[in-house]
Amino acid sequence: MKAQTIKKIQPIIPAKQQVYLDGPQSREHELGFAWRVFKQLIKGMRTLHFVGPCITVFGSARFDEKHKYYIAAREFGKRISEIGFTTMTGGGPGIMEAANRGAFENNGNSVGCNVQLPFEQKPNPYMQHSITFEHFFVRKVLLKKYSYAFIIMPGGFGTLDEFFETLTLIQTKTMTQFPIVIYGTEYHKDLIEYCNYLVEAGTISAADMKLVLLTDNIDEAMQHILTYITGNYKVKPRKKNWWLFEKR
Secondary structure (H helix, E strand, C coil), rough: CCCCEEEEEEECCCCCCCCCCCCCCCCCHHHHHHHHHHHHHHHHHHHHCCCCHHHHHHHHCCCCCCHHHHHHHHHEEEEEEECCCCEEEECCCCCCHHHHHHHHHHCCCCEEEEECCCCCCCCCCCCEEEECCCCHHHHHHHHCCCCCEECCCCHHHHHHHHHHHHHHHCCCCCCCCCEEEEEEEHHHHHHHHHHHHHEEEEEEEEHHHCCCCECCCCHHHHHHHHHHHHCCCCCCCCCCCCCHHHCC
C-alpha cells in the first residue's frame, strides 16, 4: 500500500515565542496563550474522537528504515492493526514513521500527534490523520487520552519523558490497568535496574511496575498487551452529530 497525502490539521499558530514559561506576562498575552491551547485541544479531540481505540508507540526520531528498531516498530504497527486497534505515534520520522507505516501498509488505522520543532519533527506520510501542536504538553495529553496500551521503543529524552509521565499517571491511578511494553532489553537494561532500585529504596512500590514488560519478543509484547486490553477496553459507540459539523 503506497503512502498517501495525509489529512493534516494544523492550528493557527503565531510566530514562535518561547515566553509562556518566563513568568507573568500581560493579561492580554496570557489570555491569548490560554485561547490557543484551548483551540489546539479542541482540534485534537475533534480529529481523534472517531479514530478508534489506540495503542501508542513512543520512540526515537533518529533511526532509519534499515535499523533493527525501525524494523521492529514497523512490525508492531502491523500487529496493532491485526488486533483491530489504531496505531498512534508522535507523527514524526524514525520509530514513529515505522509504527505508522506498519499499520498503514497493513490497511490499518494510523494517526499521529506532531509537534512544532526546528529540527527532525516533520510529519511522516503513513497516516490517515495527523495534527500538529505548538506545545508538548497538549500533544502528550492526546497521545495518552485515546490509548489503551503503550509501547516504549528505544529513544532519547522525549521518549523517556513520555515513559515516565505514563508511569506517573498509572501510579497515581489517573490511568489504570494500561499495559506498558518496553522493547529492547539491552538498550533499556540500566533503566529497568534503576526502576528496581527505586522499589528497593521505597520511593515506588513493586505494584507500580507490574504493568511494565521488558522484552525483545514481539509476540510476548502483544500477548502482554492483549492480557490487559481484553478486560480493560469497553466498546463505547460514538455517534456523529450533524450539529457539531461531524460528517456521517
